[in-house]
Amino acid sequence: MFGMYWIFTQSARWNVVFRHPFKHRLSSRYEDKLPAVDIFVCTADPILEPPSMVISTVLSVMSYNYPPEKLSVYLSDDGGSELTFYALLEASNFSKYWIPFCKKFKVEPRSPRAYFAQNIDMNHPEFAHEISNIKKLYEAMKSRIDSAVEKGCISKEIKDQHRGFAEWNSKVTKKDHQSIVQILIDGWNPDAVDIEGNKLPTLVYLSREKRPGWAHNFKAGSMNALTRVSSEISNAPIILNLDCDMYANDPDTIRDALCFFMDEKKGHQISYVQYPQRYSNITKNDIYSNVAFVTHKIELAGIDGFGGTLYCGTGCFHRRESLCGSKYSKDHRFELHNVKSNTKDKTVQELEEACKPLANCDYENDTQWGKEMGLVYGCPVEDIVTGLTIQCRGWKPVYYNPTKYAFLGIAPTTLDISLIQYKRWSEGMFQIFFSEYCPFIYGHGKINLGAQMGYCVYLLWAPVSLPTLYYVVLPALGLLHSVPLFPEVSSLWFLPFAYVFAATTIYSLIEDLICGDTLKGWWNFQRMWAIRRMTSFLFAFIDTIIWKLGLSQTSFSVTAKVVDDDVLKRYQQEIMEFGTSSIMFTIIATIAVLNLFSFGWGFKNVVFGTTTRELEKFIPQMTISGLLVLLNLPVYQAFFRNDKGRLPSSVVFKSIVIASIACLMPIY
Ligand SMILES: O=c1ccn([C@@H]2O[C@H](COP(=O)(O)OP(=O)(O)O[C@H]3O[C@H](CO)[C@@H](O)[C@H](O)[C@H]3O)[C@@H](O)[C@H]2O)c(=O)[nH]1
Numbered sequence: 057m058f059g060m061y062w063i064f065t066q067s068a069r070w071n072v073v074f075r076h077p078f079k080h081r082l083s084s085r086y087e088d089k090l091p092a093v094d095i096f097v098c099t100a101d102p103i104l105e106p107p108s109m110v111i112s113t114v115l116s117v118m119s120y121n122y123p124p125e126k127l128s129v130y131l132s133d134d135g136g137s138e139l140t141f142y143a144l145l146e147a148s149n150f151s152k153y154w155i156p157f158c159k160k161f162k163v164e165p166r167s168p169r170a171y172f173a174q175n176i177d178m179n180h181p182e183f184a185h186e187i188s189n190i191k192k193l194y195e196a197m198k199s200r201i202d203s204a205v206e207k208g209c210i211s212k213e214i215k216d217q218h219r220g221f222a223e224w225n226s227k228v229t230k231k232d233h234q235s236i237v238q239i240l241i242d243g244w245n246p247d248a249v250d251i252e253g254n255k256l257p258t259l260v261y262l263s264r265e266k267r268p269g270w271a272h273n274f275k276a277g278s279m280n281a282l283t284r285v286s287s288e289i290s291n292a293p294i295i296l297n298l299d300c301d302m303y304a305n306d307p308d309t310i311r312d313a314l315c316f317f318m319d320e321k322k323g324h325q326i327s328y329v330q331y332p333q334r335y336s337n338i339t340k341n342d343i344y345s346n347v348a349f350v351t352h353k354i355e356l357a358g359i360d361g362f363g364g365t366l367y368c369g370t371g372c373f374h375r376r377e378s379l380c381g382s383k384y385s386k387d388h389r390f391e392l393h394n395v396k397s398n399t400k401d402k403t404v405q406e407l408e409e410a411c412k413p414l415a416n417c418d419y420e421n422d423t424q425w426g427k428e429m430g431l432v433y434g435c436p437v438e439d440i441v442t443g444l445t446i447q448c449r450g451w452k453p454v455y456y457n458p459t460k461y462a463f464l465g466i467a468p469t470t471l472d473i474s475l476i477q478y479k480r481w482s483e484g485m486f487q488i489f490f491s492e493y494c495p496f497i498y499g500h501g502k503i504n505l506g507a508q509m510g511y512c513v514y515l516l517w518a519p520v521s522l523p524t525l526y527y528v529v530l531p532a533l534g535l536l537h538s539v540p541l542f543p544e545v546s547s548l549w550f551l552p553f554a555y556v557f558a559a560t561t562i563y564s565l566i567e568d569l570i571c572g573d574t575l576k577g578w579w580n581f582q583r584m585w586a587i588r589r590m591t592s593f594l595f596a597f598i599d600t601i602i603w604k605l606g607l608s609q610t611s612f613s614v615t616a617k618v619v620d621d622d623v624l625k626r627y628q629q630e631i632m633e634f635g636t637s638s639i640m641f642t643i644i645a646t647i648a649v650l651n652l653f654s655f656g657w658g659f660k661n662v663v664f665g666t667t668t669r670e671l672e673k674f675i676p677q678m679t680i681s682g683l684l685v686l687l688n689l690p691v692y693q694a695f696f697r698n699d700k701g702r703l704p705s706s707v708v709f710k711s712i713v714i715a716s717i718a719c720l721m722p723i724y
């Protein structure tokens with residue numbers, strides 16, 4: 057299985073392409089013809105995704121270096137929360153100060169949260185006064201929002217400030233409410249200007265209708281509602297899609313992306329431009345291995361080489377037509393300037409009313425939405441499967457990995473959250489492999505074989521858990537019961553094992569270091585991959601089988617973007633966080649204990665005399681167990697720590713009991 061999988065991974069290294077746009081040429085040729093751009097930000101829960109973080113993302117994209125009359129920002133709130141609406145209202149006021157400040161002094165990054173979190177020189181010779189003013193405004197706004205979130209409700213005085221709050225009556229809950237559309241800034245209105253008199257981008261709040269008993273299709277559903285509502289308001293030909301934690305780090309990104317779409321020769325075939333998912337909260341050695349250096353630098357660029365760039369759900373510019381289901385054809389040129397003109401004839405209220413039905417539950421009945429149009433429904437990784445369908449309609453997407461990060465999000469800061477995220481991903485991807493969308497069948501004759509294989513590097517994460525489990529359990533058991541599993545070291549048959557092990561390890565180390573990781577980061581990466589494979593991927597494998605048998609339904613657990621200060625501190629010190637007694641932790645601890653026992657036992661036999669010949673038989677197993685013991689050092693430490701992130705004693709107890717039973721079990 058490892059061998060087969062290795063062949064797939066080679067397809068992602070065969071034809072790596074790196075792309076470089078020339079954005080100064082774009083401005084000199086097309087500045088007047090730049091297309092309008094709609095930006096979608098998705099949020100789902102005011103507790104897991106704090107509104108003050110969400111609006112920082114919104115503000116960062118509102119202040120892009122791009123003509124504001126061509127920019128519209130839409131926030132989709134699946135939490136249906138007046139707290140998020142209130143935060144966005146505050147952001148619409150603050151943007152009148154923030155955008156001119158950013159543009160005038162060219163400050164970066166343009167997410168206020170990220171900007172004020174860095175060390176800024178408050179005595180800057182040119183704009184000391186402005187900085188301290190804007191900082192005061194920001195902090196006042198943030199504390200108003202945070203205290204509203206803490207209270208969990210909005211005061212009457214605030215509610216009187218905007219008619220939009222009238223949508224939240226006592227019956228509105230997260231899972232049961234009407235469509236809410238509020239245009240907070242109508243960019244086409246001449247009065248929508250900042251404090252310096254410059255135009256502001258359009259800003260819209262959307263919370264699609266939710267009713268019990270209806271399938272809402274998670275983020276895919278919210279993206280499709282956004283697509284329809286925005287078509288009524290601004291209908292820009294280019295759509296940028298962001299998760300609520302992914303702020304824009306580079307104010308010129310839109311222009312970079314447009315270079316691909318507006319390229320004279322190849323631009324008309326490009327459906328989307330995907331940026332890598334980068335994080336703002338990574339520590340030096342990346343203890344949970346969130347970054348995936350090699351994936352972003354080599355593998356995704358390698359799959360791009362075969363025209364199979366994966367759509368990763370965030371940090372992606374789409375062409376509206378290809379997202380909405382159009383097929384690419386050589387004869388028809390899709391132009392990029394069809395901005396809505398009738399918007400100006402309607403009042404804001406009329407527009408809002410016209411948008412609401414588009415976000416209703418029943419709108420999609422008997423339509424192709426979720427199938428041929430928009431994001432595809434029914435899969436926890438809606439993004440990957442949607443990207444595949446777009447490619448199979450003849451489009452050629454682009455993967456672009458600039459040196460200056462375009463977007464920065466928040467990576468999971470505990471082991472638990474990270475494993476659950478990987479479980480969702482690996483489960484969703486394995487489901488694709490087993491569904492009508494399996495790249496070898498669905499993509500046959502439509503996309504390159506290299507791209508089909510490249511997809512499988514990710515789609516087959518879940519089944520790779522099986523051989524991994526074999527390698528972390530059986531060699532240890534064999535050692536305990538004196539059952540040799542590999543050829544003797546002196547035998548010629550041992551060579552292939554030694555060669556494959558050494559070659560793949562050294563290759564992975566060099567590749568990772570070249571891509572920018574540290575040595576310790578690579579070591580953490582090995583540990584995290586072992587852990588993911590024996591927990592997240594295993595459960596994903598089992599759940600996919602259950603799903604295939606029709607016994608379960610797709611779910612989506614939103615990744616938390618905030619944790620306690622205590623937990624955060626341990627994350628920054630790169631101490632692994634356990635804390636809860638999840639079954640995944642029991643597996644991790646049991647395997648760690650088992651290998652410790654077997655390595656100890658093997659070591660005892662070496663010291664207290666077996667013959668050299670006997671010993672030779674067990675060197676490979678000793679090596680495997682020994683390496684696993686080294687890899688698991690932080691797990692053993694977690695047995696004995698006294699902070700709240702230690703492994704709970706119940707888990708320690710269970711793991712020792714299970715490992716002991718496994719040791720005592722007779723093997724024949
Ligand atoms: O019912 C839902 C659930 C989630 N979201 C939003 O979807 C985004 C991604 O959710 P998150 O919990 O942060 O998931 P991640 O594991 O970080 O997401 C990665 O993987 C997902 C697919 O599993 C993709 O959709 C994401 O874009 C990609 O960043 C967030 O902005 C959420 O607010 C919704 O809008 N509605």
Ligand SMILES: [Mn+2]
Pocket residue numbers: 299301465615
């Ligand atoms: Mn996320």
